[in-house]
Amino acid sequence: MSDQILMKGNEAVGEAAIIAGCRYYFAYPITPQNEIPAYMAKRLPEVGGTFLQAESELAAINMVFGASAAGARAMTSSSSPGISLKQEGISYIAGAELPCVIVDMMRGGPGLGNIAGSQADYFQATRGGGNGDYRVLVIAPASVQELADMTVKAFDLADQYSIPVMILGDGFLGQMSEPFTLPKPSGKNFKKPWALTGAKGRKPNIIASMRLTPEDLLEKHNLKLQKTYQEIEANEVMYESYLLDDAEYVIVAYGTSARISRSAITELRKEGIKAGLFRPLTLWPYPYKELKAVSERAKKVLTVEMSLGQMVEDVRLAVQDDAKIDFYGRTGGMLPVSEEIIRKVRSYGG
Amino acid sequence: MEAKTADFKYVYDRPKSLVDVPTHYCPGCGHGIVHKILAEVIDELGIRDDTIIVAPVGCSVLLYNYIDVDGCEAAHGRAPAVATGLKRVHKDKVVISYQGDGDLLAIGTGEAIHVANRGENITTIFMNNAIYGMTGGQMAPTTMENQITKTTPYGRDTSDVGFPIRGCELVNTLESPVFIERCAVYDVKHVLKTKRAIKKGLQNQIEGKGYSFIEVLSMCPTNWGISPVKSAEWVKEVMEPYYRLGNFRDL
Ligand SMILES: Cc1ncc(C[n+]2csc(CCOP(=O)(O)OP(=O)(O)O)c2C)c(N)n1
Ligand code: SF4
Numbered sequence: 001m002s003d004q005i006l007m008k009g010n011e012a013v014g015e016a017a018i019i020a021g022c023r024y025y026f027a028y029p030i031t032p033q034n035e036i037p038a039y040m041a042k043r044l045p046e047v048g049g050t051f052l053q054a055e056s057e058l059a060a061i062n063m064v065f066g067a068s069a070a071g072a073r074a075m076t077s078s079s080s081p082g083i084s085l086k087q088e089g090i091s092y093i094a095g096a097e098l099p100c101v102i103v104d105m106m107r108g109g110p111g112l113g114n115i116a117g118s119q120a121d122y123f124q125a126t127r128g129g130g131n132g133d134y135r136v137l138v139i140a141p142a143s144v145q146e147l148a149d150m151t152v153k154a155f156d157l158a159d160q161y162s163i164p165v166m167i168l169g170d171g172f173l174g175q176m177s178e179p180f181t182l183p184k185p186s187g188k189n190f191k192k193p194w195a196l197t198g199a200k201g202r203k204p205n206i207i208a209s210m211r212l213t214p215e216d217l218l219e220k221h222n223l224k225l226q227k228t229y230q231e232i233e234a235n236e237v238m239y240e241s242y243l244l245d246d247a248e249y250v251i252v253a254y255g256t257s258a259r260i261s262r263s264a265i266t267e268l269r270k271e272g273i274k275a276g277l278f279r280p281l282t283l284w285p286y287p288y289k290e291l292k293a294v295s296e297r298a299k300k301v302l303t304v305e306m307s308l309g310q311m312v313e314d315v316r317l318a319v320q321d322d323a324k325i326d327f328y329g330r331t332g333g334m335l336p337v338s339e340e341i342i343r344k345v346r347s348y349g350g
Numbered sequence: 351m352e353a354k355t356a357d358f359k360y361v362y363d364r365p366k367s368l369v370d371v372p373t374h375y376c377p378g379c380g381h382g383i384v385h386k387i388l389a390e391v392i393d394e395l396g397i398r399d400d401t402i403i404v405a406p407v408g409c410s411v412l413l414y415n416y417i418d419v420d421g422c423e424a425a426h427g428r429a430p431a432v433a434t435g436l437k438r439v440h441k442d443k444v445v446i447s448y449q450g451d452g453d454l455l456a457i458g459t460g461e462a463i464h465v466a467n468r469g470e471n472i473t474t475i476f477m478n479n480a481i482y483g484m485t486g487g488q489m490a491p492t493t494m495e496n497q498i499t500k501t502t503p504y505g506r507d508t509s510d511v512g513f514p515i516r517g518c519e520l521v522n523t524l525e526s527p528v529f530i531e532r533c534a535v536y537d538v539k540h541v542l543k544t545k546r547a548i549k550k551g552l553q554n555q556i557e558g559k560g561y562s563f564i565e566v567l568s569m570c571p572t573n574w575g576i577s578p579v580k581s582a583e584w585v586k587e588v589m590e591p592y593y594r595l596g597n598f599r600d601l
């Protein structure tokens with residue numbers, strides 16, 4: 001226990017990024033993630049890094065584009081409305097096959113909504129708002145420890161596949177203080193021969209998403225991206241199972257909703273009701289196969305979200321049995337209530 | 351192309367940093383002229399190995415195919431942000447943001463002002479051709495009063511869409527930039543002046559002085575619907591009186 005420290009989720013993300021070797025961070029302020037830019041503004045100069053408050057989220061994501069094209073590990077963070085503005089840049093980053101880490105501490109929407117935690121941007125994160133056939137690897141931690149661990153992992157995944165990776169949290173997670181152990185750097189070293197470093201002794205490198213010429217067909221480029229995505233789907237799915245071996249009722253939830261669902265399950269088990277939790281940690285790639293296997297043994301699959309039903313679409317795709325599907329969601333910055341989850345699951349028993 | 355006779359000597363050649371491929375530019379276009387003098391300056395300063403160029407979205411989107419240095423794409427208007435990211439990582443490299451008037455003064459106004467205001471140690475080349483070339487000749491923020499374009503078929507009505515924006519004057523309101531100059535490329539004399547300004551802009555960067563902004567009044571015969579010769583005259587007679595040529599700042 002002695003190596004544990006106490007930090008807010010947002011600060012833990014910042015420190016973990018520095019541990020991962022990120023020295024370039026660009027962002028525009030927005031609640032509820034303001035502790036990240038504040039932390040980076042203080043910490044990055046101490047480690048010889050660069051913090052720059054951009055004039056907008058548009059600028060911030062494009063500064064990340066530039067720093068990543070230069071070969072550096074770069075990160076930006078924001079919350080829902082700011083992520084909307086970053087979509088253009090994310091599409092370009094994906095198209096140009098650049099690595100980067102984007103943190104989204106979701107808040108209530110649509111529009112300005114409110115500043116409380118929310119999960120109403122599952123679609124935005126996993127389906128994207130940018131143009132084109134691209135994917136963002138999305139990781140949804142559920143604790144401060146996991147935020148930190150996954151931030152380190154996110155940089156490795158981004159470099160390994162040259163893809164934007166998103167840490168998808170919410171305002172509650174970002175603001176919450178929990179004791180955690182600082183993650184260790186992975187020690188992995190990724191070569192970037194494509195980086196723009198000045199073309200000394202070589203032909204110029206060009207970083208671009210545009211493919212105009214027949215030899216360089218855009219379809220070919222997209223098929224190459226697709227191959228990377230398939231590799232990620234095959235190798236990088238992450239999820240957690242809790243009391244699923246004998247579960248008749250499977251609750252599917254991620255992030256903050258999963259924490260609440262977990263406590264509901266503890267209560268249900270005390271009553272002898274066999275409930276368990278399936279918690280996707282990667283939202284793309286989604287653990288379709290794994291959830292399908294679990295749901296086949298279950299009588300009911302209840303999805304709990306802080307939205308009015310977004311991830312539940314992936315749950316349907318996985319389960320492929322609409323009669324088994326149920327949904328409970330709160331939105332606009334409201335938390336799902338444990339008692340309501342318990343009441344729902346009890347009702348399945350008849 | 352070896353000179354065979356001792357009586358001949360080379361007095362003029364393609365700049366080494368200009369890639370030997372046909373460009374996609376129309377006859378009389380200003381982009382090709384500025385690419386060439388930029389390549390010459392890169393050769394003269396010996397910075398081919400240390401330069402990273404950011405191409406805009408606009409007719410010069412393929413800039414990185416023509417200049418033999420590391421090149422980077424930027425979304426429409428975002429070149430200054432991309433250049434900032436590159437420069438913050440490679441402080442010892444020469445980073446050039448090359449932008450059109452729609453790119454710099456419409457969709458990318460925010461990025462353009464803030465990169466200048468930060469005094470980012472980069473060089474901006476701003477190609478003002480008073481029109482959107484790439485998309486087929488729509489009104490630009492720099493389109494002249496009463497100028498006819500695809501989206502101002504009755505001429506630019508300043509009471510409706512405002513007056514053409516003067517980039518140099520705007521940037522000149524900021525404290526940080528060290529060099530601001532407006533040039534033209536409609537004749538040899540002005541091409542040489544433009545070359546000197548670009549060279550100064552890059553030298554400033556190499557010396558770590560800060561942000562340089564070079565605006566070039568450029569020709570777009572295709573979308574202006576007049577010949578290259580007439581286009582050159584139009585810059586001189588219509589654009590130049592509104593967009594004063596000359597140096598605004600040289601610190
Ligand atoms: C976000 C976005 N909006 C619009 C376009 C379409 N578009 C491409 S180039 C351009 C205008 C370019 O004009 P300018 O910057 O003046 O460059 P020029 O072609 O005149 O050199 C526009 C509107 C785009 N590519 N991306
Ligand atoms: S359309 Fe205009 S700006 Fe574009 S290449 Fe042709 S002349 Fe040049």
Ligand SMILES: [Mg+2]
Binds near residue numbers: 451478490
């Ligand atoms: Mg133009």
